[in-house]
Amino acid sequence: MRMVEVKQVSKNFGARATLVRALNNLSFKIDRGEFVGIMGPSGAGKTTLLNIVSTIDQPTTGQVFLAGQEITHLSESELASFRRDQIGFIFQDFNLLTALTVRENIIFPLTLTKLPTSEIETRLAYFSDQLALTTLLNRYPNELSIGQKQRVSAARALMTKPQILFADEPTGSLDSKSATELLQYLATINLEDETTIMMVTHDAFTASYCNRILFIKDGAFFSEVVRSGTRQKFFNQIIDMQAAIGGGVMQRDS
Numbered sequence: 055m056r057m058v059e060v061k062q063v064s065k066n067f068g069a070r071a072t073l074v075r076a077l078n079n080l081s082f083k084i085d086r087g088e089f090v091g092i093m094g095p096s097g098a099g100k101t102t103l104l105n106i107v108s109t110i111d112q113p114t115t116g117q118v119f120l121a122g123q124e125i126t127h128l129s130e131s132e133l134a135s136f137r138r139d140q141i142g143f144i145f146q147d148f149n150l151l152t153a154l155t156v157r158e159n160i161i162f163p164l165t166l167t168k169l170p171t172s173e174i175e176t177r178l179a180y181f182s183d184q185l186a187l188t189t190l191l192n193r194y195p196n197e198l199s200i201g202q203k204q205r206v207s208a209a210r211a212l213m214t215k216p217q218i219l220f221a222d223e224p225t226g227s228l229d230s231k232s233a234t235e236l237l238q239y240l241a242t243i244n245l246e247d248e249t250t251i252m253m254v255t256h257d258a259f260t261a262s263y264c265n266r267i268l269f270i271k272d273g274a275f276f277s278e279v280v281r282s283g284t285r286q287k288f289f290n291q292i293i294d295m296q297a298a299i300g301g302g303v304m305q306r307d308s
């Protein structure tokens with residue numbers, strides 16, 4: 055089943071002298087159960103693309119389909135329920151609610167659903183355990199390290215058991231041990247629950263957990279790399295493609 059379809063999407067910011075063509079007639083597809091990375095130099099349009107595909111922003115022209123449904127023409131209330139039921143987000147800046155505890159932040163997406171409290175508690179216990187948050191549940195976001203905030207953000211995104219998970223630099227603020235743990239966890243839910251994941255990253259190590267990488271440059275498709283062997287081999291292919299595309303590359307060792 056096709057989970058994501060981007061058809062001839064363009065996005066402009068500003069007008070005339072200040073016009074920026076952030077995306078330029080971009081098309082691609084992601085099937086259910088894929089774990090796809092989006093890479094490209096700084097300013098290539100990665101975050102713009104993620105925002106459009108994840109319903110946060112609208113394209114200037116073109117269409118986006120999620121789980122077979124065209125989202126580019128949904129009303130705000132239809133979008134809100136679509137987001138709640140189908141999509142999880144792990145943001146770069148966490149978007150945690152500072153007045154709520156870690157527990158309240160994690161269960162927040164489920165407060166609008168009709169799930170029984172026992173199911174909410176079961177999921178909370180499961181994801182807190184998986185992401186090493188159990189001892190932090192009564193703290194507030196400003197009492198957490200950056201890595202802990204990122205893990206709370208991941209737990210909150212997973213609580214609804216989304217069909218599609220969008221992540222923007224999910225390991226950007228993590229030390230390499232926490233990054234590896236989060237990536238292994240994402241790889242597990244991708245494999246076991248068939249959660250489709252679309253992740254923007256600059257980092258070849260992070261990207262090496264994906265099955266396929268789409269490289270974009272100047273808002274347009276540049277190339278794609280599909281994993282066929284070991285993660286190390288895939289990592290090397292990603293590094294080679296980053297060298298070919300040029301500009302704005304950050305990497306750490308595999």
Ligand SMILES: Nc1ncnc2c1ncn2[C@@H]1O[C@H](COP(=O)(O)OP(=O)(O)OP(=O)(O)O)[C@@H](O)[C@H]1O
Binds near residue numbers: 067076095098099
């Ligand atoms: N709200 C905005 N208004 C004007 N220009 C914007 C806006 N958002 C993004 N842009 C421009 O669109 C282009 C693509 O930006 P985007 O953030 O999508 O790139 P990116 O690939 O995610 O970059 P980075 O890797 O540096 O985060 C850039 O030239 C950027 O300056």
